[in-house]
Amino acid sequence: MTVSPQFEYKNGILHAEDIPLYELAERYATPLYVYSRQALRQAWERYAQAIMGRNVLVCYGMKANSNLAVLQEFQRLGAGFDIVSGGELARALKAGAQPELIVFSGVGKQAWEIRAALTAGIKCFNVESSAELERLADIAHEMGVRAPVSLRVNPDVDAHTHPYISTGLKENKFGIAIEAAPALYHQAMQYPSLEVIGVDCHIGSQILEIAPYLDALDKLLTLITHLAEQGIVLKHLDLGGGLGIRYTDETPLTPSELLDPVFEVLNARGFGHLQIILEPGRSLVGNAGILLTRIEYLKHTEVRDFAIVDAAMNDLMRPALYEAWHDVEPVEPHHNAPTRTYDIVGPICESGDWLARGRTLALEQGDLLAIMSAGAYAFSMASQYNTRPRAAEVLVDGARAHLIRSRERLQDLYASEHLLDTV
Numbered sequence: 423m424t425v426s427p428q429f430e431y432k433n434g435i436l437h438a439e440d441i442p443l444y445e446l447a448e449r450y451a452t453p454l455y456v457y458s459r460q461a462l463r464q465a466w467e468r469y470a471q472a473i474m475g476r477n478v479l480v481c482y483g484m485k486a487n488s489n490l491a492v493l494q495e496f497q498r499l500g501a502g503f504d505i506v507s508g509g510e511l512a513r514a515l516k517a518g519a520q521p522e523l524i525v526f527s528g529v530g531k532q533a534w535e536i537r538a539a540l541t542a543g544i545k546c547f548n549v550e551s552s553a554e555l556e557r558l559a560d561i562a563h564e565m566g567v568r569a570p571v572s573l574r575v576n577p578d579v580d581a582h583t584h585p586y587i588s589t590g591l592k593e594n595k596f597g598i599a600i601e602a603a604p605a606l607y608h609q610a611m612q613y614p615s616l617e618v619i620g621v622d623c624h625i626g627s628q629i630l631e632i633a634p635y636l637d638a639l640d641k642l643l644t645l646i647t648h649l650a651e652q653g654i655v656l657k658h659l660d661l662g663g664g665l666g667i668r669y670t671d672e673t674p675l676t677p678s679e680l681l682d683p684v685f686e687v688l689n690a691r692g693f694g695h696l697q698i699i700l701e702p703g704r705s706l707v708g709n710a711g712i713l714l715t716r717i718e719y720l721k722h723t724e725v726r727d728f729a730i731v732d733a734a735m736n737d738l739m740r741p742a743l744y745e746a747w748h749d750v751e752p753v754e755p756h757h758n759a760p761t762r763t764y765d766i767v768g769p770i771c772e773s774g775d776w777l778a779r780g781r782t783l784a785l786e787q788g789d790l791l792a793i794m795s796a797g798a799y800a801f802s803m804a805s806q807y808n809t810r811p812r813a814a815e816v817l818v819d820g821a822r823a824h825l826i827r828s829r830e831r832l833q834d835l836y837a838s839e840h841l842l843d844t845v
């Protein structure tokens with residue numbers, strides 16, 4: 423069973439759109455990230471339909487997958503971008519993003535990043551603390567510009583997701599406690615170099631229920647009303663919190679299933695004029711990619727059967743970090759090998775280096791496996807740990823494959839290091 427119509431078995435062989443995956447493995451080697459252009463477009467289309475006729479800006483949370491070609495695709499489709507670093511700003515601009523559609527989130531914005539974003543002329547800074555507000559005001563003042571500001575409020579709602587990707591609780595480092603927000607808005611209004619335009623929250627990632635969004639919305643609208651009574655009128659509300667995707671048997675909400683009730687509330691409470699911003703990452707890319715890997719060895723021990731593959735935790739960190747589940751599909755399933763319960767592990771020298779556990783599969787050495795739903799937070803969290811070159815990325819479009827990132831070469835791994843010149 424596959425989780426995306428773009429990665430399907432045809433004549434018993436797993437394809438990416440119209441290309442059998444073994445062809446891509448032959449052409450580009452493994453491990454290899456394979457994305458489907460059609461899947462990216464379909465994921466966008468679901469947002470496009472949900473926002474039709476509504477004042478909504480979708481800013482792609484590009485940390486999920488920041489390959490330039492992926493950004494370019496979303497830029498062309500009309501997306502804005504949610505960035506969290508100067509590096510992401512540079513990437514977004516390189517991919518052709520319109521600065522006026524970029525929002526800048528994150529708790530630790532450095533001075534150079536703020537300067538770069540002000541120079542570019544982004545839509546909004548999502549400010550997360552009083553100290554950041556001060557820094558932003560000072561830099562904007564020095565530069566003789568006005569910085570557009572929204573405060574990221576922490577609404578203290580439980581998004582019922584993994585603790586590491588839950589962001590809207592009081593104990594998280596993110597945002598400004600909602601009770602403290604009015605005072606900070608008043609502080610922001612005192613700086614002539616700031617233009618206060620919005621409010622923002624982000625409650626977590628891989629969210630599968632509507633209730634946490636509506637709870638957050640309710641609290642933010644109450645805050646907006648309270649501020650308006652004091653003469654602080656906001657133009658937009660950024661309802662951050664990423665819709666979940668299907669990794670195995672989840673039933674994710676569609677963008678319409680999120681926005682329909684949100685707009686019901688907005689209209690009922692007289693907030694029709696507000697612009698809504700969304701910051702989806704995973705739901706735009708997660709099921710549009712797989713990680714293709716080859717089995718180097720099968721190893722049978724007294725207590726476990728291991729398939730040792732050429733991808734590892736450095737290529738896909740989610741299982742090691744969150745014990746995340748990714749489906750594993752053989753590219754060319756065969757039935758003559760004995761079926762066993764395998765742990766799919768990488769070559770890295772850590773017991774935490776596993777990609778999947780306890781999977782019942784009929785495998786042989788040399789087989790190709792597709793680790794599914796690896797379009798989000800896979801390459802973007804990859805490292806070179808164990809001095810492993812980061813893998814190539816390919817975007818499939820029908821019967822064509824575009825190499826959108828070359829595999830790193832060994833010399834790339836230490837190209838920016840320096841030997842000591844002393845003996």
Ligand code: LLP
Pocket residue numbers: 483485486504527528587589624626627628662663664665701702703704705740798799
């Ligand atoms: N905006 C902000 C401010 C965020 O912090 C995030 C994700 C997003 C947008 C995009 O959220 P999404 O739609 O992808 O849920 N590495 C973890 C996910 C961490 C998400 C952090 N923030 C994972 O692999 O599950």
